[in-house]
Amino acid sequence: MSNLVAQTDLSVLDLRSDTVTQPTAEMRAIMMDAKTGDDVYGEDPTINALEEKAAKTLGKEAGLFLPSSTMSNLAAMLAHTKRGEEIIVGRPYHIFKYEAGGTSVVGGTFPYPLEIAADGGLKPADIEAAIKPDDPHFPVSSILSLENTHSGQAISLERIHAALDVADKHGLSKHLDGARLFNATTKLGITPVELAARFDSVNICLSKGLGAPVGAVLVGAKSTIAAALRWRKMLGGGMRQAGILAAAGIYALDNHIARLKDDHDRTATLANELIALDTLKVTYQDNQTNMVFIEPAQKDIEPLRQHLGKRGINLAGGEYIRIAIHLDINDDGITRIVDGFKSYYGS
The missing domain is CATH 3.90.1150.10 (Aspartate Aminotransferase, domain 1)
Structure with missing residues (x-):
């Protein structure tokens, strides 16, 4: 070493x-000039602007700025599920493998991991087989959580939609860990709205690929984001004059996707x-x-x-x-x- x-x-x-990138000189200048306020009171104008921008970029009603994608994914799972319910997820996906078991420890939920296909996606037949019948012996299958990209692989819309068709058939909520969503849309030649359209919530990371020093945004329906906001507070993610960080996120979305x-x-x-x-x-x-x-x-x-x-x-x-x-x-x-x-x- x-x-x-x-x-x-x-x-x-x-x-x-x-994630190791350094903020550019232009990004640092934007951060220095950021207008700030107390975000716990909803008064940081730069954070509000970032949340609105991210939601609009992905075609959702509202957004929530969080310190990390780990907290963003966890807040989403907590917003969508109740204790004892089941999350269907890929075995090597971050929510199951790399986020310290937070959904179980904090949320009391049961992750049901599936093996992934060669392209990084989940097979519809495997999802169908994993969804539990309405029987008190089993946890309630509540949400399907996908990931795109996975290990740098951009998973096609066809694969994603096939998985979401199964979730819709059984009334499951649908979450996308899109930490590197813009890598996926760039590779696939589609818009962020196209990829995000059928998901109830989507996490995007600002420090992976986009070059911001910290932060993630969770987007979804207003009711989902309102629930996630409560969980963010409980998880310790409520920040004060964090518009300095949000300014970096706005700059990244404006300049580092293309x-x-x-x-x-x-x-x-x-x-x-x-x-x-x-x-x-x-x-x-x-x-x-x-x-x-x-x-x-x-x-x-x-x-x-x-x-x-x-x-x-x-x-x-x-x-x-x-x-x-x-x-x-x-x-x-x-x-x-x-x-x-x-x-x-x-x-």
Whole structure:
């Protein structure tokens, strides 16, 4: 670890996630000039503007600014469910796997995880089989929670709609963890409204891909957002003069969506270069956005991490290595990454 350089050094290429980006100079200037008020009283004009903007962007009635996507997803689940009810979700989706079991611990709900298809989506037949009959032996199947993108994969509208058809047939609520929703819509060539249309609530993250330092927005019907607001307060997410943060979110929505295609193109270039090395197992599918996954030939990846770390490239650990491309990595950065791998493998 000693050879890994702190990600605050902008000369470092940090590949661990698209959450590591630094606010741009333009974003910082907007934050500095933000008008603020007490948001717990509903009086922060910049937060109000962000919530309205996010809701309009996704075609929903209302929005709610939260500190993180984890809290946003949890507030949504709490707003939609009661204790003892069931959440049908993908096994590797964030709500089930990476959010500390909050739906069970805080909400008393029962997550029912399903295996995902190769494209990252859920199969309609699996959802149908998971929904419980009206029988006191079983929890009440209450909500279907989907994710798009998943592991950088943009899941098609056809796959999403097929899953939602099953939910509608059985009267389930429908939530989308769209932390990287704009990566999905960019890849699929659709509008955010098209992707969000049939969901009762949608979470978007402002710090993943969009480059804001913090924050998420939950959008949905006014009644859903009102319920989520109560839960946000209980969860400790009520903030005061946080318009400084919301200003970064507004700037990100205005300026950093169109450029996501650059990340996707650079990811494709990197994937093709790594595939050409013939020394790595590279996972890069047709629906991939800003992520590529690699598995080195050797089991111990620490020497590779140390080698790249000496060259100012931060690489995540794990048996499978995720590389995330983001706004802090330009074309020269892709060349540096490829050269780093080539120098390690002697190509």
